[in-house]
Amino acid sequence: xxxLKEALITKKNIKNAINANKWPNxxxxxxxxxxxxxxxxxxxxxxxxIAYGKLLHHEKFDLEQLNLCxxxxxxxxxxxxxxxxxxxxxxxxxxxxxxxxYNPTKLEKKLKELKDKx
Numbered sequence: 001x002x003x004l005k006e007a008l009i010t011k012k013n014i015k016n017a018i019n020a021n022k023w024p025n026x027x028x029x030x031x032x033x034x035x036x037x038x039x040x041x042x043x044x045x046x047x048x049x050i051a052y053g054k055l056l057h058h059e060k061f062d063l064e065q066l067n068l069c070x071x072x073x074x075x076x077x078x079x080x081x082x083x084x085x086x087x088x089x090x091x092x093x094x095x096x097x098x099x100x101x102y103n104p105t106k107l108e109k110k111l112k113e114l115k116d117k118x
Contacts, residue, residue, distance in 0.1 A: 024108040035067045045098050051114040052080055059118055
């Protein structure tokens with residue numbers, strides 16, 4: 001019974017976080033900017049992906065390149081702090097893995113950390 005209660009609490013927290021719309025958006029991504037296989041990718045995850053693309057590929061990596069590369073070609077997942085499993089789950093549409101790892105404050109801190117490494 002505890003597992004079910006914990007799962008419900010986690011789902012509620014995730015839903016509240018998504019609805020709160022307090023996520024950092026340093027790359028000013030709007031709904032509809034993501035295309036193809038990425039059209040359903042949450043904007044907060046796209047921001048993290050672009051930050052890694054800039055760090056691991058080229059400083060000029062942007063939303064257009066993310067759409068062209070899709071998630072699997074955007075950057076080397078294994079070189080990220082989150083790792084291969086995290087990004088493969090995201091690519092498969094399991095966004096819960098992101099929301100369990102990040103809240104708006106933690107993501108903002110992570111994005112700043114990645115920007116500072118450029």
